[in-house]
Amino acid sequence: MPTAYHSKYIAYDLTKQAPPGDADQLSMSLFDASVDLNPHQIEAAMFALQSPISEGAILADEVGLGKTIEAGIVLCQKWAERKRRLLIICPASIRQQWANELTEKFNLPAVVIDAKTHRSLRREGHASPLEQKAVVILSYHYAAKLQDELRHIAWDLVVIDEAHKLRNAYRPSNRIGQALRWGTEGRKKLLLTATPLQNSLMELYGLTSFIDENIFGDPNAFRAKYVNAGGDIPGLRQRLATFCKRTLRKQVLEYVRYTQRRAVTQPFCPTDAEQALYDAISRFLQREDSYAIPTRQRHLTVLILRKLLASSSHAIAGTLATLQQRLVDLRDGAEPDDNWTDDIITAEEIEEELLDEWLADEDEADQSPTVIEPARLRSEIDEIAALAAMARSIGTDTKSKALLTALDIGFAEQSRMGAARKALIFTESRRTQDYLYAFLESHGYAGQVVTFSGTNNGPRTAEIYDQWVKANANSGRVTGSRAIDLRSALIDEFRDHASIMIATEAAAEGVNLQFCSQVINYDLPWNPQRIEQRIGRCHRYGQTHDVIVINFLNERNDADQRVHALLTEKFNLFDGVFGASDDVLGSIESGVDFEKRILAIYQDCRTPDEIVAAFDALQAELDEQISARMEDTRKALLEHFDEDVHARLRLRLENARQQLDRVGRAFWNLTEFVLQDRASFDEDALTFELTSPPAADIPKGRYHLISRNAAGQRPLAEHGYFLYRLSHPLGECVIEQAKAAETPIAELRFDISSHPGRVAVVEALKGRSGWLTLRRLTVSAFETEEYLLFSAIDDAGRSIDQEACTKLFGIAATVDECAILPQDLSARLDAEADQHVRATLNRSLEANNKHFAVARERLEQWAEDKIFAAEKALKDTKEQIKMLRREARQATTLEEEHGFQSRIQELERRQRKQRQDIFAQEDEIADKRDELIAGLQKRMQRAQASETLFTIRWSVV
Numbered sequence: 002m003p004t005a006y007h008s009k010y011i012a013y014d015l016t017k018q019a020p021p022g023d024a025d026q027l028s029m030s031l032f033d034a035s036v037d038l039n040p041h042q043i044e045a046a047m048f049a050l051q052s053p054i055s056e057g058a059i060l061a062d063e064v065g066l067g068k069t070i071e072a073g074i075v076l077c078q079k080w081a082e083r084k085r086r087l088l089i090i091c092p093a094s095i096r097q098q099w100a101n102e103l104t105e106k107f108n109l110p111a112v113v114i115d116a117k118t119h120r121s122l123r124r125e126g127h128a129s130p131l132e133q134k135a136v137v138i139l140s141y142h143y144a145a146k147l148q149d150e151l152r153h154i155a156w157d158l159v160v161i162d163e164a165h166k167l168r169n170a171y172r173p174s175n176r177i178g179q180a181l182r183w184g185t186e187g188r189k190k191l192l193l194t195a196t197p198l199q200n201s202l203m204e205l206y207g208l209t210s211f212i213d214e215n216i217f218g219d220p221n222a223f224r225a226k227y228v229n230a231g232g233d234i235p236g237l238r239q240r241l242a243t244f245c246k247r248t249l250r251k252q253v254l255e256y257v258r259y260t261q262r263r264a265v266t267q268p269f270c271p272t273d274a275e276q277a278l279y280d281a282i283s284r285f286l287q288r289e290d291s292y293a294i295p296t297r298q299r300h301l302t303v304l305i306l307r308k309l310l311a312s313s314s315h316a317i318a319g320t321l322a323t324l325q326q327r328l329v330d331l332r333d334g335a336e337p338d339d340n341w342t343d344d345i346i347t348a349e350e351i352e353e354e355l356l357d358e359w360l361a362d363e364d365e366a367d368q369s370p371t372v373i374e375p376a377r378l379r380s381e382i383d384e385i386a387a388l389a390a391m392a393r394s395i396g397t398d399t400k401s402k403a404l405l406t407a408l409d410i411g412f413a414e415q416s417r418m419g420a421a422r423k424a425l426i427f428t429e430s431r432r433t434q435d436y437l438y439a440f441l442e443s444h445g446y447a448g449q450v451v452t453f454s455g456t457n458n459g460p461r462t463a464e465i466y467d468q469w470v471k472a473n474a475n476s477g478r479v480t481g482s483r484a485i486d487l488r489s490a491l492i493d494e495f496r497d498h499a500s501i502m503i504a505t506e507a508a509a510e511g512v513n514l515q516f517c518s519q520v521i522n523y524d525l526p527w528n529p530q531r532i533e534q535r536i537g538r539c540h541r542y543g544q545t546h547d548v549i550v551i552n553f554l555n556e557r558n559d560a561d562q563r564v565h566a567l568l569t570e571k572f573n574l575f576d577g578v579f580g581a582s583d584d585v586l587g588s589i590e591s592g593v594d595f596e597k598r599i600l601a602i603y604q605d606c607r608t609p610d611e612i613v614a615a616f617d618a619l620q621a622e623l624d625e626q627i628s629a630r631m632e633d634t635r636k637a638l639l640e641h642f643d644e645d646v647h648a649r650l651r652l653r654l655e656n657a658r659q660q661l662d663r664v665g666r667a668f669w670n671l672t673e674f675v676l677q678d679r680a681s682f683d684e685d686a687l688t689f690e691l692t693s694p695p696a697a698d699i700p701k702g703r704y705h706l707i708s709r710n711a712a713g714q715r716p717l718a719e720h721g722y723f724l725y726r727l728s729h730p731l732g733e734c735v736i737e738q739a740k741a742a743e744t745p746i747a748e749l750r751f752d753i754s755s756h757p758g759r760v761a762v763v764e765a766l767k768g769r770s771g772w773l774t775l776r777r778l779t780v781s782a783f784e785t786e787e788y789l790l791f792s793a794i795d796d797a798g799r800s801i802d803q804e805a806c807t808k809l810f811g812i813a814a815t816v817d818e819c820a821i822l823p824q825d826l827s828a829r830l831d832a833e834a835d836q837h838v839r840a841t842l843n844r845s846l847e848a849n850n851k852h853f854a855v856a857r858e859r860l861e862q863w864a865e866d867k868i869f870a871a872e873k874a875l876k877d878t879k880e881q882i883k884m885l886r887r888e889a890r891q892a893t894t895l896e897e898e899h900g901f902q903s904r905i906q907e908l909e910r911r912q913r914k915q916r917q918d919i920f921a922q923e924d925e926i927a928d929k930r931d932e933l934i935a936g937l938q939k940r941m942q943r944a945q946a947s948e949t950l951f952t953i954r955w956s957v958v
Contacts, residue, residue, distance in 0.1 A: 003674045004816050005742040006749060006951055010789070011671045011810075012739035013777060013950065015664060015727065017787035018082050020848060021051050030077035031657060032664045033726040034070075035106045035707060037543075039256050040654035041248045042067055046074035048246045049191055052852050053783035056213035057190035059164070061197045061247040065259065065578075067542055068193040069102055072160050075191060076136060077107045081728065082785075084157035085134070090181065091162035093140035095534070099162070100138055101513070108728050110135035115143055129154070141166060144184065145177040151184030159185045161211075164192035168204035170211050171220060182211055197245065202228045205241070212244065216859060218866030225873040226866060240862065243855060256654070260518075261547040262540055264575035265410060266565070269403035270556045275314070278391045279558070282310050282317065285388065287604055292331065292373070292381055293324045304600050305345055308429050311561070312524045313400065313437075316430035318392035320345060325385045332378055400553060401440050404523065407551045408446075408501070411519040420546040423495070423517035426503045427535050429524040434503050437523070441501060449500040453512070457487050466490045475702050488512070506531070514538045518546040525552055527564060527599040529572045536574070550575045559609050563616040564599060571623050668727065669706055675735045680704075688722065691731070695738065699731050744951035748819040751812040751957045762805045763812055763957060770956035771795035772822060773806060774830050774949055778838055780845050781944040783852060788841050792833035793955070794826070800833060809955070819954045830952070838947060857934055864930040868923055875915040882908045 003011075019026040027046060031038070041062070049058045049071070062068050076087055089099055089111075100111040112118075112135045122130035131137055131150055144151060161167065161181075170178025190212050198205055206223040209216050217223045217240075227237045250259075271279065285291070286303050294302045309316040323345065404426075412422050428434050434452055441450050452462065466483070469490030473479050480486055495502045496516050504512075517539045526532055540548040552575065555561040568574050602615040672689070673682055679693040687706040694701055705722040726732055753763050773793035780786045791806035822830075882905055889901035 003670050004749060004814055005674075005739075006744050006747075006816070006953060007810055007814070008671050008674045008739040009742055009744055009950055010775060011667045012736045013787075014789055015668060015671070016081070016736060017777075017789060018785050020786040020845065021053055021784070021852075026050065027074060027078055027657075028660055028664050029081035029727055030074050030107070032661055032668070033077055033081070033108055033707065033728050034074060035108075035724065036070055036073075038654060038657055038661075039067065039070075039253065040657070041253045041256070042071045042074065043654070043657050045071040045246055045248065046078070049075050050078065052243075052855065053849075055189075055244060055852075055856065056187075057192065057244065059192045059194070059197055059208060059212070059245040061194055061245060063248070063250050064195045065250060065542070066248055066253065066257070068195070069099070069162070070106070070542075072162075072191055072193055073103060073107045073109075076103065076158065076160065077109060077728075079158050080109055080136075086132075086154060086157045087136045087160075088131075088151075088154075088156050088158070088185075089136060089138045089160045089162065090141060090144045090185075091138065091160075092166075093142065095162065096138050096140060098512075103136055105513075108724070108726055111138055112136070113138045115140070119147075141177055141181070145180035148180040148184035152186065156185065156188040159188050159190045161190060161192045164194040164208060164211075165196045165204070167192075167211050168197075168207040171207045178207075178211070197247075202232070202237075205237075209241075209244075215863050216240075216244070218863060218870055221874075222866040222870030225870050240859075243859070257542070258545075259578050260540070260544050261578055262536065262576055263414075263547050263549050264569070265407070265414075265549060265551045266554050267403050267407040267410070267551055268554045268556050269399045271399050274391075275395060275398055276557055278314065278317075278388070278395065279310065281391065282306070282388055283603075285384070287607075292378055293328055293385060300597070300600065303604060304596065307600065307603060308524070308526075309432075311555075312428060312430040313433040314392045314395035314398050315436040316432040318389050319432045321385055321389035321392060325382060325389060328378060328382045328385065331373065332375070332382065397440070400523075400555075401437065403553060404437070404441075404521070405444060407521060407553070411521070411549050411551055412500075414549050415519060415546075418518070418546050420518045421516060422500050423514075424501050424519040424521055425514060425517050425539060426501060426521040426523050428503065428505060429526065431505055433524070434505055437503050441503075446501060451491055451494050451499040451502050453488075453491050453495075453502055453504040455505065457484075457491065462487065462491065465494045469493060512538050513541065513543075515541060515543040515545070518544065519549045519551070521551045523553060525565065525568070527596045529568055529574060529595065532568065532574050559612050560603055560606070560616075563612065567616070567620060567623070571620065665706060668732070671739055672725075672732075672735050675738050689725075694731070695734050696730070699734060704731065746819050746822055746952050746954070748817045748954040748956070749814040750817065751809055751814045751955065753812055753957050756812050760808050760812065763808050766795075766801070766805065766809070766957040768957065769795045769797075770954065771801065772826050772830055772952070773801070773809075773955050774834060774952040776834050776838070777948050777950055778841055779946045780842065782845070782849050786845055789950075790834065790837040790841060792830050792837055794829060794833065798829075803837075809957070812957075822952060822954075834947075834949075838945075842945065860930050860934060864927065868919070871915070871919045875912065875919060878908055878912045878915060882912065 016029065019028070027043065027050075030046075031043065036042075045060050045062065045068075049060060060068050060071050062071070072089075076089075079085070079087060091099055096113045096115075100113050103109040103111040112133050114122075114130060114133075114137055119130045129150070131147065131154055139147070167178050167181065169175045170182055173179060192208060192212065194208070197208055203220065203224065206217055206220060218226075227233055286294075286306060306317070306320065309320050408424055411424055415422055426437065428437065431454060434454065438450055438452055442448075451465070452459070466487050470479060470486065478486075478489065491502075492512065492514070495514070502514075502517075520536050520539050522532065522535065526535075536548065536550055540550075552565065554565050569576075598619055602612065602619070606612045606615050669687060676689070676691070676695070679695060680689040680691045682689040688703055690703050691699075691701050700723070703722050704725040707724045707726045723729070723731075727736070751763070753760065753767055756763075771794050773791060776790045776792070778788040778790055780788070791801075791803055793801035793806050795801060885901055885905050885908065889898055889905065892898035892901055
């Protein structure tokens with residue numbers, strides 16, 4: 002059986018900090034992750050961690066390859082190494098998605114901090130709300146706002162998702178980019194983007210300088226060396242290869258299966274009454290002098306009303322009633338509430354980032370009070386009341402009847418494919434959601450519908466929640482947070498019982514619904530990035546069926562038809578293997594900007610001809626933006642093909658699987674030993690029932706070793722198990738108890754005769770005995786590295802190598818008391834151990850020297866870039882002087898010649914100054930380079946510590 006000595010060795014081995022590039026560097030993170038093993042993701046994570054000295058890396062895999070997983074592996078590894086000041090900066094719309102992925106797939110605690118959470122933490126007494134015992138997640142806008150607070154925290158890693166948004170961060174005019182550069186300066190960064198290069202090579206400079214401003218020279222130097230005619234593209238590619246990695250979909254098709262998107266358009270033709278309502282409200286919205294729509298937030302207000310008008314008559318009726326009440330309050334002398342849009346956005350659950358981005362651009366210059374004309378105000382109140390009455394009179398609208406047809410089509414197609422009968426319906430309005438729930442319940446889908454929103458209120462959701470908590474009481478799934486558990490309960494209800502989920506935009510964030518293969522855009526947003534996020538809830542990594550995407554099309558609305566055509570043809574959102582590519586989505590800087598362009602057309606165009614002309618102009622502009630991609634340049638720079646890529650990935654996968662099998666077996670054996678009196682074990686199923694927890698905060702119950710969770714199965718926690726991993730509180734407790742175990746000098750008899758498999762190096766030791774010691778060596782340089790070093794001799798004085806000692810501790814043993822280690826043998830073992838330490842230190846020094854050489858070379862190239870730019874400017878001036886002298890010789894008048902001579906003299910003065918500046922710059926750059934290199938050398942100074950974990954007398958029988 003295993004012994005305390007086995008357990009102590011295993012515990013230290015499982016948690017040691019391996020040096021970069023080592024075979025087991027990612028053992029802890031990969032073992033703890035509930036994800037399929039894909040070799041390109043492992044390779045990308047290794048790449049991101051390859052240099053302890055670099056300031057960061059760019060992971061630029063094509064869309065659909067799982068950059069989030071790659072970053073999650075890196076974050077998980079940092080967490081396992083107790084480096085827990087971890088920050089993620091991403092678009093607001095995917096903050097919760099990040100939190101859920103980290104929690105579900107990597108067992109990492111994560112917290113989204115926004116303005117409300119930040120204020121709450123302050124009130125509770127947290128002096129620094131960003132310092133959490135969890136991965137902190139911020140939106141771009143809020144992170145920029147907190148730049149000073151960010152800067153004061155020594156983050157171990159900053160992950161930037163959708164990093165192409167920072168491609169212009171080097172420009173002083175880029176407010177958010179500059180703020181984030183300042184806030185994260187000097188911290189290791191991991192940038193994620195499928196489009197690191199969109200329209201200009203300067204975008205690469207922008208991303209690179211965000212990681213480290215000392216990689217390339219200033220923008221002028223980069224432009225002169227790489228962007229202008231004759232730029233050194235091979236040289237740039239070589240430099241990028243050290244910190245930028247891109248994997249292509251075609252490289253990994255043998256490992257990753259992708260399904261198709263199949264678009265279905267569901268037309269509907271509004272009745273005359275519905276069309277009259279639309280026309281009347283449109284005319285009202287196009288007026289410039291309405292009291293109902295505040296001047297300061299006019300565009301945002303109009304956009305919200307148009308979204309609700311397109312959603313349903315019920316949605317617009319409720320909002321018109323709110324508008325009417327606002328004007329009644331104004332008539333009765335109340336102060337006008339110019340921020341009423343906040344309440345509408347909250348009530349309807351229109352995405353909150355819409356509010357942030359639109360308000361950032363609203364013109365707040367006109368703060369003059371509105372002059373109220375009582376008669377006109379009364380007239381407008383009556384007008385809005387009449388519009389609300391029109392909306393309420395519609396009853397069941399044509400669009401909701403078309404939904405029944407769409408569901409029939411979608412369910413029939415799912416049945417043909419053998420997919421589950423599930424449909425995810427998205428709407429932009431809570432009122433529309435409530436209306437559709439009642440409509441479907443009364444039209445053939447009673448008991449089959451579940452709703453999902455930001456608040457998830459209502460008696461039905463409360464009933465689902467109570468049942469879920471009761472069913473999962475003894476599993477690891479109940480977190481204690483009602484909001485989180487309610488989301489899980491509703492998703493489980495949809496997966497296990499309901500056929501339809503009606504969701505607001507809240508479900509477009511952070512919800513993974515691979516078990517559903519039908520997405521219905523009941524309301525189609527104008528923001529293509531938002532649509533992609535919706536479809537991505539179902540059409541994502543792990544989906545096993547083609548995904549049907551159904552969109553509604555108003556046949557009586559020319560503008561709606563053109564928007565649908567744009568989203569379909571230009572962005573390719575609804576068809577194909579991947580839908581909209583990051584290349585295309587990246588070509589529009591902001592989805593909100595695109596929405597603004599669409600809104601302007603709806604507001605400004607009165608006739609079909611005007612609508613056609615406006616959309617033609619927008620389409621032409623999109624064509625230009627999308628076709629402006631530097632496809633050939635991007636391939637030349639970023640697509641690092643080599644002949645053995647498939648073989649290398651296959652080897653990476655095989656090595657990772659072998660390593661994880663080893664870790665799983667070792668962790669299981671360790672747990673069996675430490676908890677032998679506290680749990681009953683099922684060896685075949687790799688589960689155990691914990692009856693006596695070793696700590697008060699660890700629950701009783703059934704635990705299942707995570708490594709046996711097969712790909713594509715539901716998480717084992719959903720079957721009432723706790724997923725047992727290294728980072729689980731119980732796993733951490735087991736590790737710490739094993740490390741702290743008493744291991745005095747003793748004799749261990751290793752029984753190779755009863756071992757089930759053949760271990761040749763141990764069989765060679767059968768009948769022999771001797772002494773062995775295990776040391777733990779810690780080396781601190783650029784990063785902390787830990788090594789476990791065996792030193793062993795047999796009774797004949799022969800040394801036993803490391804491999805044999807390692808294999809020896811895979812064999813069961815019995816423990817007997819032992820005499821004290823003789824002094825001469827102790828000295829011999831110490832000498833052996835010291836020799837192993839020296840050899841290990843030399844290997845570590847050699848590896849760190851390579852990292853230092855790469856960093857030094859990068860700084861040398863940075864210095865050359867800076868000087869190159871100055872010399873290029875001088876050369877350009879010389880060329881201008883030559884050209885002017887040629888032209889002066891051809892002057893036909895004295896006056897003309899005098900003009901040339903004046904310009905030549907001015908350029909010669911500039912030339913002299915540039916020469917002087919070059920000398921000054923060379924000195925300044927050399928000093929800066931030497932200062933940076935000295936800083937590297939200082940970081941490279943090593944500290945080391947060595948401790949003996951145990952000494953034993955061994956024999957093999």
